[in-house]
Amino acid sequence: MQEQILQILQEDAHTTPAQIAERLGRSPAWVRKQIKQLEAQGVIHKYKAVINWEKASHERVFAFIEVKVAPQRGVGFDAVAERILRFPEVHSLYLMSGAYDLHVVVQGDNMKEVAYFVAEKLAPLENIQSTATHFVLKRYKVDGDIFAELETAERLPVTL
């Protein structure tokens, strides 16, 4: 049941406990209690809007940066990551398997700002061996939400 509450809220955080209760066939009080618990446990981290910046007057630029790290004794990936994640320009940060180590998603107002951040802040950090920057040209689907306009299919009004 908790998983279903999470799925409903992930789809639309505006869904009220009363509406969720109706869908799950439970009482609103019970749902409110579950949500409180999930919030207290940090399972529900926060509520926020999904924004298609391409439609906003104030556009954003995103870049993916592949970072290779040369860990030194006593300085693991976590320590390097913690230095990087504190920059407000860093939108997401992942430790990766494979050809590189850290996957950094950076957002800025324009390309120049992002390029400046990589060149001046990220690349010079200690233990960072190399960076490769890829600018995002278009965002089609972000965190499960599709930005592209998909056609809706028609159904016959009556079928038995």
Next chain:
Amino acid sequence: MTERMVRRSLVSQRVRNLAPSPIRRFFELVESMPDAISLSVGEPDFITPWHAREAAIFALEKGFTHYTPNRGILELRQEIARYLASRFGVAYDPESEILVTVGVSEALDLGLRTLLDPGDGAIIPEPCYVSYRPNTELVGGTPLGVVTREEDAFRVTPAAIAEVADRPSGDPEGRPQDGPRGRAKVLLLGYPSNPTGAVLGREDLAAIAEVVEARDLIVIADELYAELTYDGDHVSFASMPRMRERTVLLSGFSKGFAMTGWRLGFAAGPAEIIAAMTKIHGYTMLSAPGVAQKAAVESLRYGLKEVERMRREYDQRRHVVLKRLREMGLPCFEPRGAFYVFPSIRGAGLSSEDFAERLLLEEKVAVVPGNAFGACGEGHIRICYATAMADLQEALARMARFVGRR
């Protein structure tokens, strides 16, 4: 000569004898109001999951555009066998006991043609899917309706089946006929039920199985909605002890897998029956669409997670609809399968058709009058909740307004 041509009807007697749908006029009214919210559909609102559509595109790219074997491609029959075994615990040989058909509709038609001689009776619990009765008549059989009641949760009772099976002939009015023919031979079990949403549990099936064995009936089990049950898993009639040998199990991809337009179903049963059905299918249909078969293979291999996602969504809508209907004072039996609710509207003081028509004209919400599914469906309407939550909420709010005025 001229006189004869004038008198002759172009249409065969058999087809002329088929009763027209009792609600044809209502259909036309719904079609003339495209901006109404429709709760009168019989198919998922979900588009077929992408992985299945993608598999079909790939099949087309590869030039998979020819006839397939009559029975369907072996790859699909093997997947169906695996699916039936793991999901419902029934074992079928993909070589000889499974036939891929053009929707369950074709499978039903083939089953009836295969099992019924002229005059043989088919016991049909009602309210039921609209084609059971006319299809039985088309193959020359005699439909033997059995009324199911709301107080029995719309389950057919073993006693009611026995009563019909024990009639001296298959004639609906009980008139005696010559010879053994005309008696009930087939029982058509359509559960989970369209239109009521009723399901049969293991105990119900066990009790029915006893009657079936004692009366030597053959069961056509239309289990198309098997994936869509909400309180416990579906139990297949074919999985009951000794019933596999006297059951033709029908299912398909339309509902649970959201693949209505692909027109793909299947029949599983004893080799003798499946061979006979395949014989007819070979002459009348040749084979089911090849690209659809490829998509179905993909659905069975990787699609069950998507099915579960859709089922959960339907279940949430089911809760919402039931609560709202009860709030507006329409008594409603709790359906445990398919995606329909079948509330009683007798309290509104209107017939099913008048209720549906006025609801459509006054509030632009389309539902199906219950009498479309058999005379005993009168006093009810069928509401389909395979509709986006926002539309469903709006439609229910309008319906509450409508009922409040009665």
